[in-house]
Amino acid sequence: MQEGIEERYFVSESNSASFKIFVHEYSSPLHWHKYLEILYILEGRVLVSINGKERIVEPGTLIFINTKEEHYTDFINHEKHKILCIQFDADILYTLGGIGHEMKYIAALLNHKVPYPAYIDLESESDILPILYELLKEVEEKKVGYEMILKADFYKLIVWYYRKAEEFEKDVRMQGIRENRSDEERMNIVFRYVSENYMYPITTSDAADYVFLSYSYFCKMFKKHMKITFMEYLNKVRMVEAKKLLVHTNLSIGDVASRIGYRDQNYFTRLFKETYQMTPSSYRKEEGKGKE
Template identity: 30%
Template structure:
C-alpha cells in the first residue's frame, strides 16, 4: 500500500482513470506532521486509527481520536498533525474523484446533491465523532471501504462506489443551504494557498520572509502576523517542518549522502541541518536512516 501521503498535491493523479480511488495509510512516531497542508480537486474521507490527530481544514482546526473521521471537500486546504508528539499517530485516507460518482446524464443526483456539494453550497459538519447513529453508520461504511480495497475483495470497486453514495447520503440528509464565505475569508485562504505553493516550489532554495511577503504584496510584519494566524506557527517553523518531511523521504528512499540531502532540502550548512532535524525528530539524520532502513 502507498504510505506516502506527504506527496499528495493538487496535481497528483489518484487511482486509475477507470477507478479514480486511492487508499493511503500514514503513521507518525517521531514528529509532528502526518501530512502537510495541501489541497486537490478530489473529495476525501480520513479515518483516525491511532493516537490524537489535529486536522486543519482551511482556517479551522479539529482534534480527532481513533474511530473518528473527517470529510474534506474539493479545494479545501487540509493537513494532519500529531496531537500528542510523544505518541504514535495513524490514519487512513480515502481519496476519490467526484467523477467516480457522477452520472452519465445530468440527473437529479448531479443537480441537487453532487454539484452543490462540490461547490460548497451546503452547510455540513465535516467531523464525525460517532455520537449519533448516522455518524456511526458513516464511519462503518468508511472502515468497510478501507478493508475491501486493501484486501481487494470481489467486486470491491462496486462496493466502494455504493458505500460512498451511502456516506454522502447520510451527510446530505440534514443539508442546509450555506452562504458563500465572506470575500475577506476567501481572500485569506487563497493567499495562504499562494504562499504555501511558493514554499513548496522553492524549499530547496534560500527563502526569506521578505520573499514570502513580496509574494503576497504585504509588509514583512503584516505577513508574519497573517501566517501565524492562519497556520498557528511561524513561517520559519513551517518551512523547516516542510523541509524535514522532504528530508525524511530522501533519507529512506535514496542513498544520497547526508550532506546531499541537506543541500536538496535547502540547507547549505550540514551542522545546522543536523541540529534542526534532531529538534524535530529527536535523532540525527544518520540514526533516522538506520532506524528506517
C-alpha cells in the first residue's frame, strides 16, 4: 500500500467472513467478487466503473455492486476521496427468513433478475442515511452488543435497497409498456412474468398490477386472448412443471407442490388429478415404468 494512503478496517468476522466495513482512500484495480458490495462516497469525487461503464460520482452517492460485476474506482485529478465500503457475503442474506422469502426477494436480487439502480443520490433519501451512519458509529465505538445492531442494520439496508430496485424495475416496465400498448404485447409480458414467477404465490391482481391494468380490464383481456382465466393458465403452467419434477427428481410430493407455488399439498394433488386423471404419485410410477 502506498505511503499516505489510508485504509481503516472497522470490522471483519474472520470465522464466517460474512461482512466487512471499512473506509478507504485509494484507487482499486479492475476486479469482481462473489460478495455484494455497497460504496458510500463520504468525501471527494471518485471515478467509478461498473461493467465497463464509467461515471464520476459526488459525495453523498450510494453505489450498489452485485456479485460478479467487474468494477474499479480511481482518483480524479489526484483529488483526495474517502469511501465507506460495506461488503457482505451473499450467504448472510439467507438467514433473513423462510424459503419463500429467500426465493422471492434474495435469490432474485443475487441472480440479477431484478433491475436495480447502480447509483443513488442520497441527498433526498433521509431514511437510509441514519442507517449508514449508525453502521459507521457502531463499528468505530464497538460498544456492548454492537454486533447485533450491525446485523440488524445490514438487514435494513438490503431490504431498503430491494425496495429501491423494485421501484426502479417498475419504472422500467412502465416505460416499456407505455411504448408497447397493444394487448398482444401486454400478453407477452404476462407470459414472461408467469414463466419467471409461477413458483411464487402470485395472483390475478399481481399480474394485472405488473402490466399496469385494472383488475377488470386485465381479466377481460386475458380471457379474450386465452379463452381461460389467468389462474387457470397459471395452474396449467404449474402442472407442466410438476410433471417434470415428478419424473426427473426424487422430491417428495409436498416439495414438488412447494416448488411450483402451492403451499397446500392436498390442493395440489386434487388439482393434478383433475388435470391428468391420476394422482402425482401414480403419474410418477407410470412414467417410471416407461423408463425401465
